[in-house]
Amino acid sequence: MNLYDLAPAQLEQVLGEIVSPPFRVKQIEEWMHVRGAASFEAMTNLPRDVRAALAERFTISFPEVLTRTEPAQDGSQKYLFRLHDGQRIESVYMPMGERTSVCLSSQAGCAVGCTFCVTGFFGPGRNIAPSEMLGQFFTIRSEKQIPADHMNVVFMGMGEPLLNFENLVTTLDVLYRSMSPRRVTVSTSGIIPGIDDLARLERRPNLAVSINAPDRKRREEIMPITAKYPLDELMASLRRFPLEKGRDLTIEYVLLAGYNDAPRDAVALAKLIRGTHAKVNAIPFNPDPNLPEWMKRPGDAAIDRFVDTLVQNGVRVTVRRSKGREIAAACGQLRGKEIAKSRATAGRPLRTASGPASEADSRR
Ligand code: SF4
Numbered sequence: 001m002n003l004y005d006l007a008p009a010q011l012e013q014v015l016g017e018i019v020s021p022p023f024r025v026k027q028i029e030e031w032m033h034v035r036g037a038a039s040f041e042a043m044t045n046l047p048r049d050v051r052a053a054l055a056e057r058f059t060i061s062f063p064e065v066l067t068r069t070e071p072a073q074d075g076s077q078k079y080l081f082r083l084h085d086g087q088r089i090e091s092v093y094m095p096m097g098e099r100t101s102v103c104l105s106s107q108a109g110c111a112v113g114c115t116f117c118v119t120g121f122f123g124p125g126r127n128i129a130p131s132e133m134l135g136q137f138f139t140i141r142s143e144k145q146i147p148a149d150h151m152n153v154v155f156m157g158m159g160e161p162l163l164n165f166e167n168l169v170t171t172l173d174v175l176y177r178s179m180s181p182r183r184v185t186v187s188t189s190g191i192i193p194g195i196d197d198l199a200r201l202e203r204r205p206n207l208a209v210s211i212n213a214p215d216r217k218r219r220e221e222i223m224p225i226t227a228k229y230p231l232d233e234l235m236a237s238l239r240r241f242p243l244e245k246g247r248d249l250t251i252e253y254v255l256l257a258g259y260n261d262a263p264r265d266a267v268a269l270a271k272l273i274r275g276t277h278a279k280v281n282a283i284p285f286n287p288d289p290n291l292p293e294w295m296k297r298p299g300d301a302a303i304d305r306f307v308d309t310l311v312q313n314g315v316r317v318t319v320r321r322s323k324g325r326e327i328a329a330a331c332g333q334l335r336g337k338e339i340a341k342s343r344a345t346a347g348r349p350l351r352t353a354s355g356p357a358s359e360a361d362s363r364r
Contacts, residue, residue, distance in 0.1 A: 001014075001057075001058050001059070002058070002059050002061055002129070003015075003032065003058050003060050004032065004060055004061075004130060004131035004134050004135070004174075005129050005130045005131045005170070006130075006170070007130075007169075007170045007173040007174065008029060008033055008173055008174060008177060009173075011028075011029055011032070011033075012025055012029060015028055015029070018053065018057065019050060019053075019054075024046065024050060027045060027046060028043065028046070031043045031046075032060060032174075033174045033177040033178070034148070034177050034178050036134075036137075036141060036142055038060065038061070038062055038139075038142075039060065040054045041055075061084075061131065061135075062132075062134070062135030062138060062139055063082060063083050063084070063089070063132050063139075064081065064082050065079055065080070065081055066081060066082045066088065067079070067080040067334065068080075069334065074094075074095070075093075075094075076093065076094045076095070077092070077093045078091070078092050078093075078334050079091045079092070079093065079136070079139070079140060080334050080335060081132075081135070081136060081139075083128070083132055087108035087109075087125060087126065088335045089108050089128065089132070089136070089157070089158055090157055090158055090332065090333075090334050090335055091103060091104050091105060091137075091140060092157065093140050093144060095144075096152075098150060099150055099151070099152055100144065100146045100150055100151055100152070101151070101152040101154055102136070102140050102141070102151065102152070102154070103154045103155075103156050103157050104133055104136045104137060104153060104154070104155050104156075104157050105128060105133075105136065105159055106127075106128055106155050106157070106158070106159040106160070106161035106164050106167075106168060107124075107125055107126065107127055107128055107158060107160065107163065107164055108126050108127075108128060108158065108159070109122060109123055109158065109159065110123075110124065110158060110159050110160055110332075111123070111124035111160075111163070112160050112163075112224075112225050113224050113225070114189060114210070114212075114222060114224075114225075115221070115222045115223075115224075115295075116212070116222055116254055116256065116291060116295055117291075117332060118288050118290055118291065118332035118335075118336040119158040119335075119336075120332075121290045121291060121332075121336070122290075122332065122335070122336060125158075125159070127159075127163075127164040127167055128159065128164065129167055130167050130170040130171045130174065133155075133167065133168070134171055134174055134175075136157075137153060137175065148178035148179055149178075149179065151179060151183060152183045152184070153175060153179070153183065153184045153185070154184075154185045154186075154187060154208070155168070155184075155185065155186045155187055155205075156185070156187040157332075158332050158335070160188060160189055161187070161188065161194075162188045162191040162193075162194025162195065162197070162198065163191060165194055165197055168186065169201070172184060172201075172203070172205060176203060181203045181204060181205050181206075182206065182247065184205040184206065185205055185206040185208050185250065186198065186206070186208070187208040187209070187210065187250075187252065188207070188208070188209055188210065189210050189223060189225050190209055190210065190211075190223070190229050190231075190234045191225070191229065192229045192234060192237045195207065195209075195234075195237045198241075199240070199241050199242055204242070206247065206248075206249075206250065207238075207241060207249050207250070208249070208250035208251075208252055209234070209238060209249065209250070209251055210252040210253075210254070211231075211251050211252065211253055211269070211272070211273075212253055212254050213265075214260070214265050214268035214269040214271075214272050215268065216230060216231040216232070218259070219231050222256075231272075235272060235273070235276065238273075238276045238278070239275055239276055243277055248277055248278060248279050248316075249276055249277060249278040250278065250279055250280075251269075251273055251276075251278045251279070251280045251281065252280075252281050252283060253269065253280055253281065253282050253283065254283045254284075254285050255282055255284045255297070255298050255302075255303060255306060256285050256295050256296065256298070257285070257296040257297060257298040257302065258296070258298075259294075259295075261298045261303070261306050262306075263305055263306065263309040265306070266305075266306045266307075266309035266310045266313065267309060267313055269310065269315075270309075270310055270313035270314065270315045273315070279316040279317065280310055280316070280317045280318075281317075281319075281320065282303065282306065282307055282310075282318070282319040282320070283319075283320050284297045284298060284303055284319070285297045286333075288333050288336065
């Protein structure tokens with residue numbers, strides 16, 4: 001059993017059965033959940049025989065780092081991890097002045113199938129265990145030597161976190177040992193039952209929802225999940241999501257040139273989100289050879305027009321312009337390159353960009 005798969009209360013119970021006195025249990029819990037120890041050996045204030053007894057019964061291990069990209073101009077860096085069964089997941093380290101954000105994956109693939117997303121292109125993968133989510137966090141935190149109170153965590157990497165709800169909640173419980181829930185954001189494609197489950201948690205993270213189109217028809221084209229969870233019902237779930245004082249929802253909006261970036265789309269988006277206490281995070285699309293050719297990043301002038309129109313309509317907006325930050329929006333690309341490489345080596349064809357592009361063009 002990997003002890004990092006247990007929530008703090010479960011860990012105390014399991015350890016309490018074999019470790020005494022009780023303060024030793026507290027020490028171990030702190031070594032793991034606060035300091036992120038990657039081995040029992042590292043727990044230097046525990047007697048040797050306690051460490052040996054733990055190592056005989058349990059493991060505490062994290063996924064292995066396979067690749068780190070060169071840091072981008074702003075210092076952002078992408079990590080590719082290998083899980084114990086050979087699956088690969090990505091995380092992103094994003095320094096932002098005083099604070100540092102780490103973007104984590106929650107599944108080793110994704111069944112949601114958003115058409116602008118490389119992870120969606122490569123299809124479903126298994127749920128990631130808490131130890132695998134925490135491993136991304138603790139590995140990057142320790143490599144970059146980031147003080148815990150300087151960190152933000154966003155679940156915006158590969159996968160739909162609300163489709164891995166139980167493991168997500170265990171992971172959140174551990175993260176909250178060293179950081180406030182206000183520093184943690186869960187980003188969803190709009191899984192309504194998951195949003196309602198999140199709303200019932202006593203300690204809620206921030207909620208970000210990927211909207212990407214101001215009307216149901218276009219949203220369903222690029223986010224097929226809309227057929228299951230319609231846009232109007234999704235907006236109703238956001239309106240009933242409880243927000244403490246000073247907290248906002250985030251609406252993510254990937255800008256696709258000529259598709260959803262016109263000023264009239266900004267007006268429609270402003271109308272759609274009215275009453276949700278939300279700010280918009282506009283994310284210019286990041287092209288990838290696996291994604292439809294018609295999907296292009298808008299020019300700076302179009303981005304400015306879109307953002308200005310939102311502001312004129314009373315919406316608070318941030319826009320991700322820097323290259324490094326975009327790597328978070330493009331999570332799955334590094335793993336995508338790996339998969340493409342291994343398929344090419346095995347002589348298996350990849351779907352070409354022109355296939356889905358013509359399909360998408362005909363739908364527009
Ligand atoms: S954007 Fe998120 S929910 Fe959509 S396919 Fe990609 S990983 Fe899945």
